[in-house]
Amino acid sequence: MSVGNTGTDSVAGQETGGAAGDVTAPVFSAGAVPSTPADGADHVGSRLNAGRASTQAGESERQLVDERVTPTGEAAGVQSSRPSDIVIIAAARTPQGKLNGQLSTLTAPQLGAAAISGAFLQASIDASLVDAVLIGHVLSAGVGQNAGRQAALAAGIPASAHVASINKVCLSGLTAVIDAARLLKTGDAQLVVAAGMESMSQAPHLLAGSRKGWAYGSVEALDHMAHDGLTDAASGQSMGLLTEQHNTSLGITREAQDAVAARSHQRAAAAEDAGLFDAEIVAVDVPVRRSDPVRVTRDEGIRPSTTAESLAGLRAAFAADGTITAGNASPISDGASAVVLTTRAFADAHGYDVLAVVGAAGQVAGPDASLQSQPSRAIARACEKQGIAASTLDHIEINEAFAAVVVQSQAELGVSDEVVNPHGGAIALGHPIGASGARVVVHAVHELARRGGGTAAVALCGGGGQGDALILTH
Structure with a gap:
């Protein structure tokens, strides 16, 4: 689907590297609902099946990663399948771009449409x-x-x-899922799209008070990103300083x-x-004036x-003697992710494969605005409700808003480095705040499918001191 004509700085202000690669992926270009993948790209479903099995190409790299991911089979919480099970039948995301990087000319809705359309193709x-459609989105001004x-609508949904x-700030995408x-459990819907999207690059500067005008003095523009996305409203402190x-x-x-x-x-x-x-990334064709579109297929922020x-x-x-740097905080990013949910009965009736239950x-939430323990507290609550122990989880995604969040939450859960973010996290991949909650779901779903089974937990902290x-x- 065409997504429109319209170095990533971290929250702490560091530009990161990375460039678009040239890998096979479904492609989306600006202004129309996608049909078939371009330039010989395989259908997403074919790539998904390929992603579930090891191939000879890249076997050494896969071995490096796979040695950490053998399911234990202990994280049961897995019951016999029931028609009422809530299941995910598709999960896709765009690449994640740097601040003012290769996706920066696309609006959040354009990115969201690309992710949703990719999930449909998959x-x-x-x-x-x-x-119904629920979409996490934080920076909505303009x-x-x-x-x-x-x-x-851009993705072809009626x-x-x-x-x-x-x-819900950084939690928005996961809250959508x-x-x-819940919509499906109550019978209020049969097929629901849950997504997250953000163009942090396009967040505007605002002139608060301009409607009434000013009698005298200088006027300061309000940074929508900083004010509405990265600052604790109760204390007025930036999330970095608070952390x-x-x-x-x-x-x-x-x-x-730093580790x-x-x-x-x-x-x-x-x-x-x-x-x-x-299997999860949807290639995006970004229009360029008087030139061919630039195809973005890879996350821009990864620095090997x-x-x-x-x-x-x-x-x-954030503080002269502080410990948070541009390198151990997540970058400011653009991107979108989407999953499609339904009941097992509906999936079976329509011939859809189940990726995850x-x-x-x-x-x-609380007791204060701190972030560090929110993911571990949320995972502990989810595990209690599921009837499992965190120690039996095969795969854990903790959003790396700040490295400190992973350090503290991992310690509180008592789990090893090998289980947490085995394929990297937001510090490398990017953190488009409205989308990250959906992204961790997208990756966990595909990883469980690739392994052929297991149990995963995904979690994030959120501004104001909340966790999902x-x-x-x-």
């Missing part, structure tokens, strides 16, 4: 069957009325489907954070080289050469 889903509905945009499952302050009280070291960040880049690079993102030693040389970003959700988690099984 499982040959008839868009006319969609009853995007137009109900940005989620814009994305839905006007009869009701659409809501969700703003959780609430979509830095809690790092001190929790005793989280610079070395531990998480280096691991994120190295694992993401290995996973990319092994083709482990191929990143090491703990190179990160150690960066200065603190949606399990228990955990949603927590979801259990997925295959």
Whole structure:
């Protein structure tokens, strides 16, 4: 689908590297609903099947990654299949771009439409069957009325489907998935799209108070991204400074954070080289004035050469003696992710394969605005509801808003490095805030399918001191 004519800085202000590659992927170009993949690209469903089995190409890289991912079979919580099971039948995402990078000319609805359309192609889903769409989206100023509905219509979803945009800051995309499952459980829908989208590059600067005018003095433009996405409304502090302050009280070291960040880049690079993102990524053709479109197929922020030693040389970003740097905080990014949910009965009736079963959700908040423990608390709650222990999980995704969040939550869960973010996380891949919650679901779903089974937990922290988690099984 055409998505329109219209270095990634981290939250801490560092530009990161990365470039679009040339890998086989379904392609979307600006202004029309996608039909078939271009330039000999395989249908997404074919790539999905290929992604579930090892191939000779890249076998050494796959072995590097696979040695961490053998399911234990202990994270049961897996019951015999029932017609009422809430299941995911498709999951896709765009590449994630840098601030003012290769996706920066596309609006959030254009990115959202590309991800949704890619999910439809993946499982040959008839868009006319969609009853409802829930889309996480945070930076809505200037995007137009109900940005989620814009994305839905652009993806070919009928006007009869009701659409809501969700703003729960970084949790938005995962909350969309959780609430979509609730719609299905209550019988209010049979087929629901849950997605997340964000163009942080296009977040405008605002002139607050301009409607009444000013009598005298200078006028300051308000940064929509910083004010509405990256600043705690209650305290007025940036998420970086707030996290830095809690790092001190929790005793989280610079070395531990840099180790998480280096691991994120190295694992993401290995996973990319092994083709482990191929089944989930939708290639996007970005129009270029007076030139051929640029095809973006890979995440821009991955830096394979990143090491703990190179990160150690960066200065603190939020406090002179602080531990958070541009290298161990997530980058400012553009991107979108989408999953399609239904009941097992509906999937069976329409011939859709089940990628994953949606399990228990955990949603927590407080007691303060800190972020570090929110994912672990949310996972613990979800595991309790699922009737399993965190120690039995085969795969855990903890969004790397800040490396400190992974350090603290992993320690509280008592799980190993090998289980958490085995293919990297937001520090390497990017963190488009409205989309990241859906992205971790997309990746976990494909990873469970590739392994042939297992149980995963995905979790994020969110501005204001909240956390969401979801259990997925295959």
